[in-house]
Amino acid sequence: MSTRTSICWFRQDLRLNDNPALLAAADRGEVLPVFILDDENSDKWRLGAASRLWLHHSLKSLNRSLEGTLSIHRGRAEEIIPRLCRDHHIDQVFWNRCYEPWRIERDGKLKNRLKLHAVEAHSFNGSLLWEPWQILKKDGSPYKIFTPFYKRARTQEQGTLEEPQQAPPNLSLYRADHGGITVEDLRLRPDHPWCRKVERHWRMGEEGGLLALDTFLESRLSNYRTGRDFPAVSATSRLSPHLHFGELSPRQVWQRVSEVGYDDNVExxxxxxxxxxxxYYLLYxxxxxxTSNLKPQFDRFPWWLNQKWLHCWQQGMTGYPLVDAGMRELWQTGYMHNxxxxxxASFLVKNLLIHWRxxxxxxxxxxxxxxxASNSASWQWVAGCGTDAAPFFRIFNPVSQGQKFDQNGAYTRRFVPELQDLPDKFLFCPWKAPSSILEQAGIRLGEDYPYPLVDLQQSRKKALDSLKRVSSSS
DNA sequence: TTTTGAGTTGTTCGA
DNA sequence: GTCGAACAACTCAAA
Known part of the structure; x- marks a missing residue:
């Protein structure tokens, strides 16, 4: 009887290195690695198209690392995990914690159910530097402002941050038939040209994550502090998707940058x-x-959903070149510079007055x-309805932001090629260009490139008035 | 309990 | 062209 076999349930931790759940399971004996695509039964937060594409490749990579033993399923984890335990006489299950509310609830239920079947479940921290319940104010309540939260965490971190671990050295994998399906069966990657476009920009999977970390440390970190503000400069880490899927752990990243020593860029x-x-802390x-504003006054904000405007924003056809460049970068690469x-975001919420959701x-x-976590918290921050939010008067001007941060227009021209030949002076405000200049650049406004959707000054004033009314009437 | 200082990333206007 | 102030009022955190 193989009572020493355990399940390691992979979720947002698609890696072998620094994976505490995998390490603990491997320590005990044979490991049956499991992945379950379970978002389709939860009504909310079904994975987006870009996430599914990434997941497809990340799973293939993980399965290769596991010599093809990854047991893949689709459906409800609460049913699949107990069934696997029963069928294969497994009495312990290991996983790394997730923090989305629906997952916390689901994992709790599963834990109880497993207990009824005399199966032990062990959960670990594989995704965060600091558990959300460990960083609290003196009165025991959670922080709402980043700076004090971060200071507290950094103080507390001294000596408590665990070292990242290597992959289990002698991983012994369970190889019996476990009735799983293949990554392809999950149909995460639609046969669409958009996929091939996005794929060109990334190396997905754990190995790709480690390479991206090396690249960041070698050639980007030294210019991070100032360079990260300029979208045409390669100074950002581009680690976010790797961190999201857990191809890298934040501990690994933290340790590697710490090795550089104390430095403005590192800090x-x-x-x-x-x-x-x-x-993650806020989400927890x-x-x-x-779904709802952290500042309840914003429930009264007069958002106005203009479907046509929303569509223009999504397609990168607002008539503001920098906004359009960003939205097209998103569509073409699955990513957008911070x-x-x-x-x-500021443009959608404060110029088009469309709800941040x-x-x-x-x-x-x-x-x-x-x-x-990051998406929700960041949108609330931009919209001003988060607790630690941008002041109400902070409204980005896409023209001056372009002149400041994309001076020679390299980024904007790359993603809005129809403006290629427009001189820098008018690149961010083509509607101001004299007709002779437009003609020279081969642009007919309204045909080759749209007129601006809204007037910046007017829409700005409207937003400020609405914000004033919302906050004063509380 | 009261008080004090502070809060990621900006823009505009007037001197 | 540059520079500093104004832009609301509030809530949060800690002393």
């Missing part, structure tokens, strides 16, 4: 990892984060790094 990057933690303590994310939904579908 700035670490605080970005801190923001990732803070998003405020589970309604993805500064540009803030600009397009419509923006969050679109990002959810298109981003390869779509992450419930």
């Amino acid at each position: 700035t990057f670490k605080s970005e990892l801190g923001w990732r933690e803070f998003s 303590h405020f589970p309604h984060l993805p 500064r540009v994310r803030m600009i397009v 419509h923006g969050a939904d679109w990002f959810w579908d298109c981003l390869v790094d779509a992450d419930l």
